[in-house]
Each structure stands twice: as structure tokens, then as C-alpha cells.
Amino acid sequence: MNITVLGCGRWGTFHAWYANHIGHQVMLWGRPGSAHLRALRDTRKNEYLTLPGEVALTDDLARALSFAEVIVVSIASQQLRSFCAQLRDLGGWSGKRFVLCMKGLETGTGKRLTTVMQEELDGVQTAVWVGPGHVQDFIRGLPNCMVIASADLSLTRDLVDIFSSPLIRFYYGEDLLGTEIGAAAKNVIGLAAGMLDGFGYSSLKGALMARGTRELSRLIEKMGGNKMTVYGLSHLGDYEATLFSPHSNNRRFGEDLIAGRPFAKLxxxxxxxxxxxxxxxxxxxxxxxxxxVYEIVRHHKDPKEQLMQLFLRTTKSEQA
Known part of the structure; x- marks a missing residue:
């Protein structure tokens, strides 16, 4: 099958590598002038992997769309709405199956990424691909489990069949809302974990995990999703990769913030x-x-004071 990957950063390049690895014909698109794309054209490498020669590279978005019926999108989540507007103006997206491989919510609206897609591209078929794993581990052949979810179970099943392999075992996500909220929110819990590491309070990460899943389960339930989804692979299942791994950008951001070190990655x-x-x-x-976390990263409140207030809150029932 032909598969196009839109976005040639860390994860986009991995998705192109992976789709090729499991036998698909792949085209990888990067924006015109992209430093990532230029490096891949020059060396076929980035800091994580070597891209096989069979993977076609392009900065022509129309060509990339026409190449495949399955389109993997791996860009910064806050760029999705403007990118969808670009796709709409270009045309050629109708009838394609899109797979979003980003974890986030739109700032200013709080909207899920599949909602953004639907608002900008009416009738678009969209799924999300989330769950634990790091590029560095997959490239070494270390397997993991992930989730594909959409509002259409038949679409979910088709995509799972297309992307499953011994390297990644996929599960069907049957609660799209809970999957998206949980996948996005685990990055926020990852920031808090990194801050705890920065202070040498790593033993508190067990409490962070327990309480983090609890508060997100309440939000998902109130929004109309299944509160148990947060305990699956999209959120709790991704904690090891986000709260503990040295590869986690969110955990490292939190740790570097406490250490006063600049952090350049997304x-x-x-x-x-x-x-x-x-x-x-x-x-x-x-x-x-x-x-x-919001008070610390957005309002620049004292991290130690804020975290101590969090963990020394008024006594209450664990189920509250």
C-alpha cells in the first residue's frame, strides 16, 4: 500500500521509516525550506535514524497527497488548523484516510485535534495513533503496544490491519474523546514529573501517576467520554515513556526548567x-x-512552592 507521511520531524520521519519497514511504499513530505528535509535529502539521516533509500522525499504537498490513500500527519498540534486550511485550499484530500500522530489540544479553544480536522475539512475520515514508545527504542527493535482510535470502528480496524507488525501491537480505541484527551494530558503530567526529578523528588512520581489519572478521568467523564479510557495505553500506559524515560521531551523540559537550562525541542x-x-x-x-503546572510554566510561579502546595493539599478521600 502507498502511504504518505506529512511532517519530517522526529516522529514523522519515524513513521515513514516504520511504514517502509513493514512493507509499504512511502513518501515523506516536508515544508519547502525545511532544515529537517534538507538534511534527509543530503544524508538520509537525522539524529534518530537512517531513512531507507526507497522512501521518497518531497516538499510538494499536492504530490504527497496524490501519492497515497492513507495520509499520516505528524506536525506540531498547534499548527493543525492552519495546515488543514492549506489542505482545503489545495484540494485532493477528499476520500483520503488521515491518521493524526500528534498528542495535543488546540490552545484558545480546548478542542481535540479530530474536531479541528472536521471543522476545517468537512466529512474527512480521521483517526489518531497514540500510545507509549520512543523512536530510539523502536529503531533498536524494542516492541511496544499502541492505540488507533476513530469515530468509525471500521476505519479503526482497517488502519490497525495496515499498520500492525511484530514491532508495534495495536489495540482498537473505542472511545475517541477519552483517547485524545488522555494522550494530550499525559504530556502535562510529564512536565510535572520532570520538575520532581529536577528537585530530587522522584519518589513522588508514584503519587503523581495515581492522582494524575484520577483528575483526568473526572474530566473525560464530564465531557461525555469513558472515564476508564484514561487507564489505558493512551494515558496511563504512556506514563513510563513520558514520566520516566530520558528520551521524553516533556519530562526533560520540566527537569531543565528547574535546573535553569534552556530547552530547545518541542x-x-x-x-x-x-x-x-x-x-x-x-x-x-x-x-x-x-x-x-500551568501556574509554573505560564505564570512563572515558584516551582518548589507550587509543587509542595499540591502534595500537601487538604486531606480528602482518595476517591474524590
């Missing part, structure tokens, strides 16, 4: 926490961990 949790605060207000659901 940490989606920094943007997602703002959207979660909008949802917290809209649905009247208290999100104490997310609120603490």
Missing part, C-alpha cells in the same frame, strides 16, 4: 496545559496537577 505539554485549563473552566472540573 514539549507539547506546555501548550496543552493552557487548553486543559480552558476545559477545566468550561466543564467545572478541578484539575489540581494541571493547574499547578
Amino acid at each position: 514539549a507539547e505539554g506546555v501548550y496543552t496545559v493552557e487548553a486543559l485549563m480552558d476545559l477545566s473552566s468550561s466543564y467545572q472540573v478541578e484539575l489540581p496537577i494541571c493547574a499547578t
Whole structure:
């Protein structure tokens, strides 16, 4: 099968490598002038992997769309709406099956990424591909489990069949709302984990995991999703890769913030926490961990003081 990957950063390049690895014909698109695309053209390498010669490279978006019926999108989540507008103006997207491989919520609206896709491309077929794993581990042949979810179970099943392999075992996600909220929110919990590491309070990450899943389950339920989804692969299942791994950009951002070191890579949790605060207000659901992270990264409140206030909150029932 022909598969196009839109976005040639860390994950986009991996998705192109992976689709080729499991036997598909692949085209990888990058924006005109992209430094990532230029490096791949010159060396076929980035800091994570070597891209096989069979993977075609292009900066022509129309060509990339026409190449395949399955389109994997791997760009910064906050760029999705403007990118969809570009696709709409270009044409050629109708009838394609899109797979979003980003974890985030739109700032300013709190909207899920599949909602953004539907608003900009009416009738588009969209799924999300989320769950634990790091490029560095997959390239070494270390397997993991992930989730594909959409509003159409037949679409989900088709995509799972297309992308499954011994390297990645996919599960069907049957709660799209909970899957998207959980996948996005785990990056915010990752920021908090990195801050705890920065202070040498790593033993508190067990409590962070327990309470983090609890507060997000309340939000998902209030929004109309299944509160148990947060305990699956899209959120809790991704904690090991996000709260503990040295490869996690979100955890490293939190740790570097405490150490006063600059962090140049994309940490989606920094943007997602703002959207979660909008949802917290809209649905009247208290999100104490997310609120603490928000005060630290957005209002520059003292991290140690904020984290201590969080973990020394008034005694209450664990089920609350």
C-alpha cells in the first residue's frame, strides 16, 4: 500500500521509516525550506535514524497527497488548523484516510485535534495513533503496544490491519474523546514529573501517576467520554515513556526548567496545559496537577512552592 507521511520531524520521519519497514511504499513530505528535509535529502539521516533509500522525499504537498490513500500527519498540534486550511485550499484530500500522530489540544479553544480536522475539512475520515514508545527504542527493535482510535470502528480496524507488525501491537480505541484527551494530558503530567526529578523528588512520581489519572478521568467523564479510557495505553500506559524515560521531551523540559537550562525541542505539554485549563473552566472540573503546572510554566510561579502546595493539599478521600 502507498502511504504518505506529512511532517519530517522526529516522529514523522519515524513513521515513514516504520511504514517502509513493514512493507509499504512511502513518501515523506516536508515544508519547502525545511532544515529537517534538507538534511534527509543530503544524508538520509537525522539524529534518530537512517531513512531507507526507497522512501521518497518531497516538499510538494499536492504530490504527497496524490501519492497515497492513507495520509499520516505528524506536525506540531498547534499548527493543525492552519495546515488543514492549506489542505482545503489545495484540494485532493477528499476520500483520503488521515491518521493524526500528534498528542495535543488546540490552545484558545480546548478542542481535540479530530474536531479541528472536521471543522476545517468537512466529512474527512480521521483517526489518531497514540500510545507509549520512543523512536530510539523502536529503531533498536524494542516492541511496544499502541492505540488507533476513530469515530468509525471500521476505519479503526482497517488502519490497525495496515499498520500492525511484530514491532508495534495495536489495540482498537473505542472511545475517541477519552483517547485524545488522555494522550494530550499525559504530556502535562510529564512536565510535572520532570520538575520532581529536577528537585530530587522522584519518589513522588508514584503519587503523581495515581492522582494524575484520577483528575483526568473526572474530566473525560464530564465531557461525555469513558472515564476508564484514561487507564489505558493512551494515558496511563504512556506514563513510563513520558514520566520516566530520558528520551521524553516533556519530562526533560520540566527537569531543565528547574535546573535553569534552556530547552530547545518541542514539549507539547506546555501548550496543552493552557487548553486543559480552558476545559477545566468550561466543564467545572478541578484539575489540581494541571493547574499547578500551568501556574509554573505560564505564570512563572515558584516551582518548589507550587509543587509542595499540591502534595500537601487538604486531606480528602482518595476517591474524590
